[in-house]
Amino acid sequence: MSADFSERRVKMVDGQVRTTDVTNAPLIEAMLTVPREAFVSAGQRDIAYIDEDIRIGGANGAGRYLMEPSPFAKLLQLAEIDASDSALDVGCGTGYASAVLSRLAKSVVALESDPALAESASSTLSTLGYDNVTVVQGPLAQGQAAKAPYNVIFVGGSVEEVPAALLDQLAEGGRLVAVEGQGNSGLARLFFKAGGVVTGRRAFNAAIKPLPGFERSHAFEF
Numbered sequence: 015m016s017a018d019f020s021e022r023r024v025k026m027v028d029g030q031v032r033t034t035d036v037t038n039a040p041l042i043e044a045m046l047t048v049p050r051e052a053f054v055s056a057g058q059r060d061i062a063y064i065d066e067d068i069r070i071g072g073a074n075g076a077g078r079y080l081m082e083p084s085p086f087a088k089l090l091q092l093a094e095i096d097a098s099d100s101a102l103d104v105g106c107g108t109g110y111a112s113a114v115l116s117r118l119a120k121s122v123v124a125l126e127s128d129p130a131l132a133e134s135a136s137s138t139l140s141t142l143g144y145d146n147v148t149v150v151q152g153p154l155a156q157g158q159a160a161k162a163p164y165n166v167i168f169v170g171g172s173v174e175e176v177p178a179a180l181l182d183q184l185a186e187g188g189r190l191v192a193v194e195g196q197g198n199s200g201l202a203r204l205f206f207k208a209g210g211v212v213t214g215r216r217a218f219n220a221a222i223k224p225l226p227g228f229e230r231s232h233a234f235e236f
Contacts, residue, residue, distance in 0.1 A: 019049060019050075019051050019059075019062075019063075022051075022062070022063040023045070023046050023047075023049075023050065023063065024046065025063065026045070026050075026063040026065075026083050027042055027045055027046055027083075029065075030065045030082075030083045030084045030087075031045060031083055031084060031087045034084045034087070034088060035088070036084075036087045036088060036091050037091075038090075038091045040095075040097075040117070040118055041087060041090055041091055041095075041114075041118060042087075043117070044114045044117035044118055045083070045087060045114060047117065048110065048113045048114050048117065049142070050062045050063060050080075050110060051063075052138055052142060053070070053080060053107075053108040053109055053110035053113070053138060054068055054070060054080060054108070055070075058070075062080075063083070065082055065083060065084065066082055067079040067080065067081060067082050067222060067223045068080040070107050070108050070131070071107075071108075071128065071130060071131050071134075072128065072131075072226070076226035077223065078105075078107055078128060078131060078171075078223075078225075078226075079107070079171065079222075079223040080107060080108065080110055081111070081170060081171070081222055081223070082222065085193070085202070085220040085221075085222050086111065088202065088217075088218060088220070089168065089191045089192075089193070089202060089220075090114065090115070090118070090168065090191070092189075092191050092202065092204050092217050093166050093168065093189045093190075093191045093204070094189065095115070095118040095119050095165075095166050096119070096165070097118070097119070097120060098120050098165075099118075099119040099120060099164075099165035099166050100119065100120060100121045100122075100123075100161075100163075100164050100165050100166070100185075101115045101118075101119040101121070101122045101123070101164060101165065101166040101167070101168065102122075102123045102125060102157060102158060102161075102162075102164040102166070102167045102168070102183065103115055103122055103123070103124045103125065103168050103170060104125050104154050104157065104167060104168065104169045104170060104180065104225070105125070105126065105127075105154050105169065105170040105171050105225045106124035106125060106126045106131075106132075106135050106149065106170065107126065107131050107135065107170060108131060108134045108135050108138060109124060109134070109135030109136075109138050109139045109144075109147070109149070111168060111170050112124040112135065112139060112144070112147045112149075113139060113142065113144050113147070115147075115166075115168065116139075116144045116146050116147050119146075119165070119166060120146065121146045121147075121148075122146060122147040122148070123147075123148050123150055123158050123161050123164070124139070124147050124148065124149045124150065125150050125151075125152060125154060125157065125158050126149065126150070126151055126154075127151065127152065127153055127154050127226070127227060129151060132149055132150075132151040135149050136149040148161075153227060154225055154226070154227045154228070155177045155179060155180070155227045155228050156177075156179050157179050157180045157182075157183045158183070159179075159182075159183055162182075162183035162185075163183055163184060163185035163186075163188060164183055164184060164185060164188060165184075165185050165187070165188050165189070166188065166189055166190075166191075167180055167183065167184060167188070167189070167190040167191070168190075168191055168192075169190070169191065169192035169193070169225065170225065171193075171222060171223055171224055171225030172192075172193040172194065172195065172196050172200050172220075172222050172223065172224045172225065173192055173193070173194060173224065173225055173228035174194065174195070174196075174228055174229055174230040175194055175228070175230055176190065176192050176194065176203075176205065176214075177228065181205060181207075181212045184205070184207040184212060185207065186207055186208070186209075186210070187206075187207065187208065188206070188207045189204060189205065189206055189207075190204070190205040190212075191203070191204055191205075191217075192205075193220045193222050196224055197221055198219075198221050200219065200220045200221050200222060201216055201217075201218075201219060201220065202216075202217040202218045202219070202220045203215065203216055203217060204217050
């Protein structure tokens with residue numbers, strides 16, 4: 015079965031990742047190496063490599079998903095991750111993104127708000143030997159200031175807007191990648207900190223599942 019999954023990883027990269035202008039060699043190698051099937055339930059392993067978001071849990075009606083491979087890879091490529099970088103994975107879910115990040119960056123803080131998902135991520139990452147990843151439980155929109163600043167922040171789902179708390183945790187020269195907006199209106203953005211100021215630019219359209227806890231607060235109108 016492991017050989018079968020290896021073949022599926024190759025097909026995923028060749029058919030879903032390379033075909034969407036992802037050319038970063040370390041990223042491609044990481045996605046060929048990390049066993050995506052280990053980060054879904056046993057009953058979902060046969061669909062671990064499909065080109066769709068896969069539901070991995072979520073309580074109180076807030077579904078949580080393993081991001082579709084293509085937008086996931088495009089976001090990580092956009093971040094231009096270096097081997098000396100410290101990274102923050104916001105909404106790590108079961109830990110797949112953190113595992114890929116661990117092969118690209120020096121260290122990874124995996125932030126998760128859902129206790130069951132955090133426990134699953136910690137267990138799987140430890141079992142598979144991703145020793146440069148630290149799983150932390152807490153509110154996603156607040157980031158993890160205790161271990162800041164970060165060279166790279168990856169937001170693992172769409173948000174209405176990136177909160178200032180996350181942008182404040184960027185190191186000088188740091189990059190944050192996220193998709194703002196939901197459904198077909200989703201837009202991947204790259205935020206960059208230079209001279210103490212964070213600026214953002216549009217990158218590409220992306221329709222991915224939302225992360226809970228990032229809803230914009232609407233003021234009452236009279």
